[in-house]
Amino acid sequence: MTSAFAPSEQSLVASAQELPAVDVAIVGAGIVGLSLACALRNSGLAIALIEATPYRRENTRGQAYALHQGSRYFFEGIGVWDKLMPHVQPFEVVQLSDADCPLMVDFYPQDLGTAAVGYVAEHAAIAETLQGILESASNVTLYCPWRVVTNEVQGDRAQLTLVSGDPTEAKVAHLAARLVVAADGGKSPLRQQMGIEPKGWKYPQSCVVATLDVAHPQPVMAYERFWPTGPMGVLPLPENRYRVVWTLPHPEAEAVAALDDRAFLAKLQPYLDPQMGEITAVSDRFVFPAQFMQVNSYAADRFVVIGDAAHRCHPVGGQGLNLGLRDVWNLAQQILATPLEEIGDRHHLMQFHRQRWWQNLLTLAFTDFLNRLFSNTWWPLVAGRRCGLWLLRTVSPLKRLVLRFMAGLLLPLPTNCQFPRRR
Incomplete structure (x- = not known):
């Protein structure tokens, strides 16, 4: 599925330049897109990273994220955790409480068998660290500020049409890729072009x-x-x-x-x-x-969607970015294990869809349940959830189970995706 050109873009198509073909085109250079590029930087694959927003403007976003242990293992696996650590704040206790009820539940590192319960890092610190790592990646080419206006599948390649974001000199270019990855956020224009429908509610x-x-x-x-x-x-x-x-x-x-x-x-x-x-x-x-949102499919021909473009959950528990990084981990592992000529093949992409769709749905449903359970003053629910807090505090195996789920350690972790590919 493609989108029509605006008149100003149509007139430039005849002079469009042909960019070097790539194996993987990542659309969206937020943290999820940058992480995928970092995971593939030593693979020998040709990677294009396409971003519509100038980097410095992107890095001024005043946001911070909880990074759970599963995300730490991912960053360790792709060899960037040591560079992130100076910008990360570990926390050793998570305290859970219900309004003014004196009953509180404290989660500690020993509940996970780790040195910290989790970590916090600011958006700019993560993004700039990943950008710095990619500066020395010879197989990754950045196109910024460029935006994708069409995506057509032609045989064993996706054909992207890009328009530059420079208002003083608009340009159009064509880029062929074996696989296109949409990591362009919750409103993902590319997802909409491909006809992948989001389901959910605000x-x-x-x-x-x-x-x-x-x-x-x-x-x-x-x-x-x-x-x-x-x-x-x-x-x-x-x-x-x-x-x-x-x-x-x-x-x-x-x-x-x-x-x-x-x-x-x-x-x-x-x-x-x-x-x-x-x-x-x-x-x-x-x-x-x-917002609660999950797309009906993570994959189409030569196309896959990850991160906020694929799912959004209630911010309770700080799961959003961690789910996106888990998408990256699974997708990078699959790309690296797939023969070169089969990258982007629908059969492999549907395996990724089946793996991630239900795992993400479990977390989305759990955060939805927590918000609905606790944002309620009906006294039977209030009494029930406070009994639940007492159980969490009292029954150590239950507390460890809940914490491992929220930390991304209960479901099977992907294997290490940091290994080279011979071309």
């Missing part, structure tokens, strides 16, 4: 995101606090900072985000744990809507 909630500075060093803890309006995640950052993701009904979220710093902190403070200490400053806030 929650009646939005998330207010802000960074807090605290006066004194605090225990390195992450918090997941459930309130009737929605969950609140609080993640520790380097330099005595915390990242807050506060879920609220849409109108309230917009109103809270628009408050001045003093009023915002006054509104936020009752929801925070007193252990966090005195808040001395707050960053600019931004708001994003919570």
Whole structure:
């Protein structure tokens, strides 16, 4: 399926340049797309990385992510964890609580058998580290800012038409690839062109995101606090900072985000744990809507979709990026294990679809269940979930099981995808 050219683009087609053909074209150079390029950088495959947004603008996004142990193992497997570690904040405790109920559940590294429960890293730090690694990758070519306007399958190749993002000198180019990977975000124009339909719903909630500075060093803890309006995640950052993701009904979220710093902190403070200490400053806030989404298929002819382009989940538990990295791990493993002439073959891509679709659905359903269970004031549910918290706190095997699932360690991990390919 293709999309029509705009008139200004149509007139340039006759002079379009032919770019060197590649084995894999990755559309979208966010963290998921960059990670896939890093996983394939020593493979001997020709990789094109196509991004419509200038990198420096992309890296100013004020976002931070919880990286679970499964994601750490992936980054170790592709040989980039050591470079990420200076920019990552480990946390040794996750505290789970229900509103003002005094019953709390603490998860510790010994529950996983690891040195930390998880890690937090800011978007810019991850992206710039991955970009730096790719600068020395001779088999990866970056096209930025370029956007894909059509994708047609012709025999054993996908034929992409690209338009440059330079407003002073618009250009059109053609690029042939054995496989096209859409990693271009939740609204993925490329996914829409290929006719892959998303299924799901929007929650009646939005998330207010802000960074807090605290006066004194605090225990390195992450918090997941459930309130009737929605969950609140609080993640520790380097330099005595915390990242807050506060879920609220849409109108309230917009109103809270628009408050001045003093009023915002006054509104936020009752929801925070007193252990966090005195808040001395707050960053600019931004708001994003919570959404549940899963595409009907991760694969088509010479085409596969990963990351936010394939699925979106409620932010409770910080699963979003971790699911995208798991997609990358599985896809990279499959590409590296596939004979060169069969890369992009629909049979192999449908194996990837079957593997990832149900595994991602389990996590999406679990986060949906948590949000619905705890964002509810019906007293039988309140009593039931607090009994559940008591069980988690009391029954150690159950606590370990839940934590391993949320850390991405309960389902089978892919094998190491860092090995060379002979051409």
